[in-house]
Amino acid sequence: MADADAAVPPVVVPSSAPPPAPPGGAPPKVTHHGRVAAPVASSNEDTEELPEFEPFGAPGPRGFPSLAEYLDISKVDMMKNRAEINHQQHHTDRFNTDFLIVRRGQEFQVKITFNRPYDADKDKFAVEFGIGPSPQFSKRTYMPVFPTPERQSPWAGRVVVAAGPEVTMGITPTADAIVGRYRLYVAVVTPYGIRRTCTDVSRDLYILYNPWVKEDVVFLEDEEERDECVLNESGVIYHGTWDDIAERNWNFGQFDFGVLDACLYVMDRAGMPIVNRGDPVKMARIASAMLNSRNDDGVLVGSWSGDYSYGVAPTSWTGSTDILLSYYRTRKPVGYAQCWVYAAVFNSFLRCLGIPARVVTNFYSAHDNDGNLKTDIILDENGRIDRKNTRDSIWNYHCWNECFMARADLPTGFGGWQAVDATPQETSDGMFRCGPASVRAIKHGELCFPFDAAFVFAEVNSDVVFHSRKRDGTMEVVKVKKDHVGRLILTKATGSYDSRDITELYKFPEGSVEERTVLEKGEVYGCARDQSTLPEADVELRLPALEVAVGDDFELCLEAVSRSGESRTVDAYITGSVVYYTGVTSADFLFKTPTLELEANQSVKELWQVPARSYMKKLVEQANLHFIATGKVKETGQIITAMKVVALHMPKLSIKVSGLNKVNELMVATVDFTNPFSLVLEHVYVRVEGAGVLSPVFKYYGLIPGGSRMTWTEEFTPRRAGPTRLIATLDCAALRQVSGQLELDVLP
């Protein structure tokens, strides 16, 4: 040892100076080194190959002996023809694929041909399945299946038929097996080691969720609902307003070529561990984050800005296929989405993997409010809207998804439909995922369970609170509208193209005892409401429903109804503005200040002619007009209000087809549109597609002059029989969400 007192001359560095950095280059990438023994298996694309021979010991002095005398595998038939038993029985025959696709918890068959007749007493073999980069039996990512009843692994195996060298094996994966793409091997045990088929990608197979078997957590008993929510590729998504509903057709395309691979890639991109991929709760939650590009470079870029020049306008899409395949091919987020695009692509994802799913639309949705139960509208002292201070908005409608599954992670009673939402929440704490939240829990106000039930609860149950802002900046609540938000919740009916009102799945009837109890329970869990108790006004303002086509003049009506025994005078303000579907105001185009004089119990109407030119130049996006009427009753000082959104009707595209309506026969679709306006439409995109018959295709028109007509004919060849829909859209900055559709029943 050196002399302990020989002090080392210290190199003094003052505290504020950075430590001496090593020369050049960026900081080292974070590795798993020292942290985990091996990187976690989270990619279904990287499947490890198993060796063709695995010796039981070290080779002898002359190497391994010849295996010629032992059983060998000549051929493996995956029985993946669409018409064969596997795809038929597993409800996977609609997939456009070169591979076997089956569902878990249900037997499928593969046919193995050996080099000599199979002898059950002597020959030992196993069918082996591996998934991901490091298949392991203890993680259920490697699974051998044995033909003999004496020896069974968790996946059941049996010999269905053995005839000479040909053995048909029946294989039943567990009902909680990992969902994804597996590699298949056949292994034969020899005294010297395991002899195995070489890796052959054509023997890969996909195992999906199985709503048809009771043991699977996604089991859905209702057959019609199951067919709709797993197998139907054509959807209808509702928009417009609750009293003037509009429809958007959508091709989910979950069985299109490449879509299943794209969906698995979404999970790979999220870095989801392979071992978790049998759990639909975890998968739905991760997908709700990955379907939007916020935080994680997910599938869809949201934009509400009106400038979609670097991508496709949200209103222009006709289906999910293009979006998912583009993400899979380019590995880059796809632009652009608004709520229904997120919901539609999420729906494709869920149905593709076998999780029953549907798109729902909530009319008047309290969005972007971080789960508060109130939306504030600020009035000035006279009752007129104070735009500067009103910052909340209510979406005219909002779309999300429901998926069907048991919830083992929750107490019993909360399985069934689960709300999930992939639209990122702008104002929320980095919450770019939402759900799965039990719809039953939302209805019953049980908001303490994961995930995000309180958030969805607020979307359907918020109050609209009108505040009067005083001179000193304080405010007084003058009106609480409790029945505005969550006015109607719709989804497509099963087995038809009608809508189905599912409001009662989310809420007890307005004004019922149960409803009050639920709202009180919600408050216990922190969903506080405004507690003002305001005497009910004896005069009511009404804005009757309006159906207006874009470009038309129309008549606006404000009605005041008095239930008072005395006469009443109402000083009213009515503001008409063009709004985004998010409720955000773009521009005002109408302002009136009528004074309405009412006798006892009288009703009075005031009418205004609204010319098209007053609103046409100001229109944005989905062409919504928003009217807010507020009034002050002179005699009582009470504030009364009415609100109405008018979604202008768009001109239609027409689609016709000609030709033999049969599989593999050439047909022609004709898309037809006449510009009904005097203005020129510029930079117009027309899109058309049809599930199973016509892949997405589009055309670009530099301009369509006012009054002129465009006709586009496109040849196509149906790939499969059965009912389907052709869906077309026309989209340009001046005119959005013009669409048309045509039902088609292709003969075999």
Next chain:
Amino acid sequence: MADADAAVPPVVVPSSAPPPAPPGGAPPKVTHHGRVAAPVASSNEDTEELPEFEPFGAPGPRGFPSLAEYLDISKVDMMKNRAEINHQQHHTDRFNTDFLIVRRGQEFQVKITFNRPYDADKDKFAVEFGIGPSPQFSKRTYMPVFPTPERQSPWAGRVVVAAGPEVTMGITPTADAIVGRYRLYVAVVTPYGIRRTCTDVSRDLYILYNPWVKEDVVFLEDEEERDECVLNESGVIYHGTWDDIAERNWNFGQFDFGVLDACLYVMDRAGMPIVNRGDPVKMARIASAMLNSRNDDGVLVGSWSGDYSYGVAPTSWTGSTDILLSYYRTRKPVGYAQCWVYAAVFNSFLRCLGIPARVVTNFYSAHDNDGNLKTDIILDENGRIDRKNTRDSIWNYHCWNECFMARADLPTGFGGWQAVDATPQETSDGMFRCGPASVRAIKHGELCFPFDAAFVFAEVNSDVVFHSRKRDGTMEVVKVKKDHVGRLILTKATGSYDSRDITELYKFPEGSVEERTVLEKGEVYGCARDQSTLPEADVELRLPALEVAVGDDFELCLEAVSRSGESRTVDAYITGSVVYYTGVTSADFLFKTPTLELEANQSVKELWQVPARSYMKKLVEQANLHFIATGKVKETGQIITAMKVVALHMPKLSIKVSGLNKVNELMVATVDFTNPFSLVLEHVYVRVEGAGVLSPVFKYYGLIPGGSRMTWTEEFTPRRAGPTRLIATLDCAALRQVSGQLELDVLP
């Protein structure tokens, strides 16, 4: 209208070609345009200024009349001197700050001087508070406080003393007020408008959580616990092994200059809406995500790689101040952290804002396993560890935090201590946040409540499952160790530097009826365990505890104890390896295959001398040695196992001080270290700091030759009285976590 049949010549673009992109440049930034009416207020740094005059109407033809005759404000005294009533009564006198810092739900005072005597009957004024970019009364981000009992806003106001022109106002923010930095104004109402003090940053004040008042959700009744978990700046974090515990001293520095601003900036950086900043559940959840840099450019970059050349080694830090201030100053993540650094900085954050918090250490923590309840160890057919197939690891210890709060979002009974964890989970589904999870819910197996209770449950309750891997790749469970994981959970005791065993807060006693019930309940919520029922072996392997200083030779002992009435033979394997504290193996250094012969009910020991040279060159990081012994009992075929981690003891730094032990008197600290090895230590960093007395400072030594001594003297001047600790570390690649500390009680 033009002729409808005049077809427009379409510009045909094939489907595969991209749509014509506009020229040049990157895609437009996503804006809030069309989506929300105004960007959400989520920055406490951007506080909007209120106008000095707000007229009630339009100015007259000659402008506004003179306000000279009305009340005006001459001076506002924030009473922010440390010795004054506000900081004393609000337990904020330790903050090193130029501003007033108070706690919500409790009265504080400001003194206003008017230009003439105040007349309560005639003069109308209000003290106004604003926070964030768009203060609004309806969002509680703007709050006026009135002096008269007749008119009160949610924040109570009263005149404490009025003497001539001087008025002392008492102000009580609600106990759920937003936490952050507010701007203060005094406003006087004149007939023409509101006259207001000009914006003066020196009148800004901070409102914090208040564990001292019952109405605050962070109320903590136990006074000693409250003092420890909010006010104590010195902490002890436990590491080592459960039977040979080591301590790490830490300066949380929550009252240091700038730290409070840094903590608020963390919330700004997360984009947390101002309106949510009164909710400690949401704040703790967001902080658990923001304290690590994964996903969101948060505070700390994790690294377990051993290469810390671009930052500071995790073992080198002495406190949180440097880290938080560096993040605040550079706005870039700070390198590097491992679990205790995340936990320590999170603790500073929580204590700084007034949420009671402590750091806990769990010995043998099942980390990185995505909430599964088993850790798999794979043995070959002979009982020897199969390193290639063993991919799970158990952390020797893991640190997280507990914070104390009511949980309004959960059913009653789950308030109190909540587990939160900022260490990112490598193998989890993008889960770079964890908690708050009710510790009571974890103990009782109520895993269905947010957030992440099942994950923490697994960290303390997992089983270690030994599998025997057969020739054909299948595995058989041969041993389940149920008492290994979650062996001991420690935190610092309140009011002393002792440790406190809090295992019973997380778990019922091993083997109790309650424990079994809880584990069964955990399974109901999806935390499945291995169900193998293996007969208990009648021979047991033991590895007795070892205390070894780094660089020493030592004796390893393997003991076999037989409870059988017959004789037994055990073929044993014992592997010694150097491991990271994460349980990941770096290199093996010992391998023995003893055969132990036991008579009936006999116990046999086998001893080996382990020379220092066998492990010294292979040491990594925290110098942990891991021994796994497995054996096969010949007579019964049973597999028996034993595991032991030995954390080598490090040499110590010595700290001494000289000088008058008084506030504002110069003192000298001497840090002393002798290199006990023959090897040269290179690139050595020595750090020292002390809460309230010495800001973090470090020195760099290019090399310290073997056997030589380094002595560093540093002058310092205590800023405040009371007990504190000086903490020093010495760190270099070859020798980590050398530390020393000295207690100091500074006289006033």
